[in-house]
Amino acid sequence: PVVRRQEAAAFLANVSHETGGLFYKDVRRAARRQSASGLEQHARRIRPAVDWDDLVLPEGPLSQLRELALRARHRDRVLGEWRLNAGGGRGRGVLGLFAGESGTGKTLSAEVVAADLGLDLYVVQLSSVVDKYVGETEKNLERIFTEADRTDAVLLFDEADAVFGKRSEVKDAHDRYANMESAYLLQRLESFEGIALLTTNLRANIDEAFTRRLDLVVDFPFPDAGQRLALWRHGLSHVPHEEGTDPAELAREFELAGGSIRSAVVTAAYLAAGRGTPVSGGDLLEGARREYRKAGRLVPGEGGW
Incomplete structure (x- = not known):
């Protein structure tokens, strides 16, 4: 049927x-x-509208992301036809961990990988899955994995530390059940047949038992000045801006991650749209300053700079 x-x-x-x-x-x-209808009850669906050109990353993590897509595309041949499956109940799924500070491109990269494979991306907020009642977290996760097994999609577990974190020493019943949740999730991941990606802001928070079973761990570095300039220029590539507008000084002065740079460009675009003019250097400067203020940081040129 x-x-x-x-x-x-x-x-x-x-x-x-x-x-x-x-x-x-x-x-x-x-x-x-x-x-996919069942999975949408537990995860946010993203229809990818990006490609590899939208990623501004060093060659190292970029090549790892391409390898991740390659593994997903050829896993049936390598693990099935060539009989390189590890056995022991291990599925043919592809598991990857994206580690890096907020705004460094982890979710965008997952979207690009999904787009390259022609699949939808489902973002699971693990913090909303974890339940204080005994056994409920496992039930919530089982529903997600069951639906994901029958859905051709990429699963992204955001804020993976909530469930994939290091197991603690058992001091009370809560610790014991928390460790049981981790053990269940470890077993369920191993038998998963799909593509699952995890994100974390701090790689050291993830339990080593999980990292040993991952196919790839991709570290997303905070962008240096050269990469920040590329991010600014990429953000402006489809935005009308005044001739001669150069974000090079902003890239040097403002240490912002890619997500914050995009937000700064969006702010600048709204300011320009309100005037009915192209984006100016002043608009970009204001956008960058607002990102610093949002983060509670001292803005260059203000407050003693």
């Missing part, structure tokens, strides 16, 4: 596009829509 519903949905999607024929991409998209 599931297959028939998927085939019907694919046919209707194809007809609605009036392509005049049945194409694989239409079948794939319709099948994902049919199977």
